[in-house]
Amino acid sequence: MRFFISYVHDSGEDDRHVDTFYRDLHHDVLMFAGQRSHDTAGFCDTTLSLGQRWSPSLIDALSTAQVFVPLLSPAYFASPACGKEWQIFTSRLARSGRLHGAESSIVPLLWVPMKVPAVAEPYQYREAAFGPGYERAKLRALIRETRNRDEYHAFVQLLASRIVDLSDGDPVVVSSDRPAFDTVRSAFETPALVTAPAAPPVRRRVPRPAVNRDERPILNPNLLPEDPR
Template sequence: MDASHFDTGVRDESPYFFLSYAPALPPGDHLDAGRPAADKNVAEFYIDLTREVVRMGGSLATTSVGYLDAADRGGRSTTRALHRSRSFVPLISRRYFADPYCGRQWYAFTHRRHRGVLVPALWVPVPTTARPVVVDLDLPVPGGPATPLHVGAETLELYAKHGLYGLRQDPDHREAYAQCVRRIAQCVVHSSNTAPEPAADRTEFVDLDGVPDAFAASSWHPLGIAVLAPDIHHLPTDRRDTKYGAEPRDWQPFSDGFGTPLAERTAELARNLGFAPEISTYDEAEPVFLGQRETRSPWVLILDPWILHDRTALDRLRAFDARDLPWVTVLTPLADDPQTRHARGDLEARLRSALPRRLSSSRAIQRGAMLGLDTSEKFNSRFIELADSAAQQYLNRVPLRSSTRPSASVERPTPASGGPVAPASDQDDSQGDQEAQP
């Protein structure tokens, strides 16, 4: 079947899956210059997926299996397919979350009255905080009692590292790509067998222009920023007061001319990364850290080691360290004054005494952040990496509404939000041949 002659919009009003993606416009084109044809790689993936669905579904007719949104993104055939499709397969990429029509399609499908199944497919790896909704980007699995088709561990790693687009482009990964397509097709077929067929006469929206964008900026990801530092009235003996203010949030360890407390500067950096930060003192955050109050976000704890001269603060931090809190990351800025430089060895010893469990079980990058960051540049770099790590750990411990596991069959869920940038593992989809892809 030649992709260049493939009809990407099916005539049937009840497709088994709706393939949603962000189209790449040819150079020089604009959104108001007409709708682009389906991208070549996307159209070919659609064909591959359709063939597998037909093969697994037995008697399904090829022309009534899927719907590929291409030339009619906001038109009647698209809204019809969103009303009637059994499953929704978004091709996830950074561009996907920036496309308002993709956001509207996502919202329309997940807010239908009748049940449907989300089957997210990773097209290009995306940083965690570039995802404005909670979405599981592991290779999907069908809900029980279906047994997932076997996919090798190496293939799962390749899928996470390269996405479907990357696997398609590498001749050495053809079999890995085929395994992933078969698993996604299995999820589609399973959803067609388990989700009730939508009523043909039920219309919940006429077009997508009036549907909210599920990826709007209002759904930024919450991030707690807690500060454990002395204030000017509770300093260790002989500690100079030039770095401190009336409360812990006023602490300014770095003398780089900005004159802004570190907590506020960190919050601004967090907002640039797609977080919605909230600054707290350690006193305010401690009930969450000790399990007395449920967390609703990942956290970053910014620690001044000078406070560990206070025995009470040392004991409180040891109690924090004793708990398994992977969704909290700890960063220790070292003030750039001579007194701190001279006391660095003593301060590091106090940190090792306060955080023994974390220091023995963490990765090297985390240990370095806990034992001291002596410039604002180092602090900013580590914050970007480790805030995302905390965000990912947080996502791992909360239910994923968009998973294709049994809980993913949704019926008018609350608006999707929550889920957070992992620079270390991100694969930029704006370079080379990938610039032309969603």
């Protein structure tokens, strides 16, 4: 598997835009790689519903794909499922010794204009390399703007060429196991704060009041002297 598209589903218009983008990109990747038109080069599950768990085919693709293409948006970083997909791929990169840098095999795309969170900053790709249309409008608008079809197709070709170059380079380790959805921690979770155990209360000794010897209580009346009367 050459590439895996990771995005947050909305069960609406954006899913249709992503499906269009995936089909165009898949076609161009096959073309640049010299593969047959009926081969499978990538994966994008546009049929997954919100809240639905991963399918076996999704897990297989995520465990074998050589390039990870996340479509970044504020909703993407709020999605536990997307955070888990990011975690699995970056874990594979770490085992391959290619976690950071230009050859990390993560090619993030801005779905909408946004400030990228710290977790994604090491993987930002130079936007100018994908042409002025993407640099100006970002991917969602580029797909929707029918008047800029030439810019859109030029962007897809540049991205496809990039994916083929990365997938033909140093391989990313294939995961031998197939993790279940609930066993993976999202890379976007904020680590829980570890609080130190509360110190035991300090027990202070209160000084006992001094007692006059003549005023001490009589504990044994049999020790009293005989009454002189």
